[in-house]
Amino acid sequence: MNRVILFNKPFGVLSQFTDKGTEGSSRPTLSGFIAEPGFYPAGRLDKDSEGLLVLTDNGALQARIAHPKYKRPKTYLVQVEGRPDxxxxxxxxxxxxxxxxxxxxxxxxxxxxxxxxWQRDPPVRFRKSVPDAWLRITIREGRNRQVRRMTAHVGLPTLRLIRWRIGDWELNDLAPGAWRWASETGA
Structure with a gap:
């Protein structure tokens, strides 16, 4: 049986187990939260995004979750700057x-x-003179920073992005930095 971990990735954490950045870099990675050997993330969230990251120990399942050809729905809660029309x-x-x-x-x-x-650390910038709004966005692709680029394209820059759901897997009450086992049926 394939094993699956659901992880609530905090803001600022890399979606990988090692930091391949600059020499001496000490950015937080998945290894600071998950000590289960043989698991790999099925897809990514950039370090400025939060929320659901699915990890598995099975390469075929990892591909079914992450590869765009499977059109797995991914739902995000997105705080944008401005009022959508x-x-x-x-x-x-x-x-x-x-x-x-x-x-x-x-x-x-x-x-x-x-x-x-949950409150984000650091908090989202707040400006009294600029309104913000929340959107629920579901996509079936997975391009690099796609949701952020989409909202910016229509004049609504993203302030906060939280992936809430992938397929049938959902964050629910999973706290930032916490993880739990899940069945593979969410795929």
Whole structure:
């Protein structure tokens, strides 16, 4: 049986077990949180993003989770700068043209600020004169920094990005930096 770990990746943590950055670099990695041997992340979250990271000890399962050809839905809670209007939301729903091509259509819903969401460290910058809003975005691709580039493209820069769900796996009440075992049926 394939083993699966669900991890709530905190802001600033690299989605890898070692830091291959500059000499003497000491950025936090997965090894500071998960000591189970033989596990690898199925996909990535950039260090400025938070939330669900799925790890497995099976390469074939890892590919089924992460590879774009499987069109696994990934849902994000996204705090954006500005107030979304119908034109911006419709553009995201249809797909926008980025430097690496047009994105597939996305599911977009404007939502209230999520209740019970943990505080980010460091906190998101707050400016009294600039409103913000929350979106729930589901995509079935996985391009580098795709959600951030999509929201910026329609004039809504991302302030905070939390991956909440991959397939049937969901963060639920998993605290930042914590992990739990899961069944592979989420794939």
């Amino acid at each position: 119908a034109k911006a939301l419709d553009a995201l729903r249809r797909g926008v043209v980025l430097k690496d091509g047009k994105t597939a259509p996305a599911e977009i819903t404007q939502v209230d600020e999520p209740l019970g969401l």
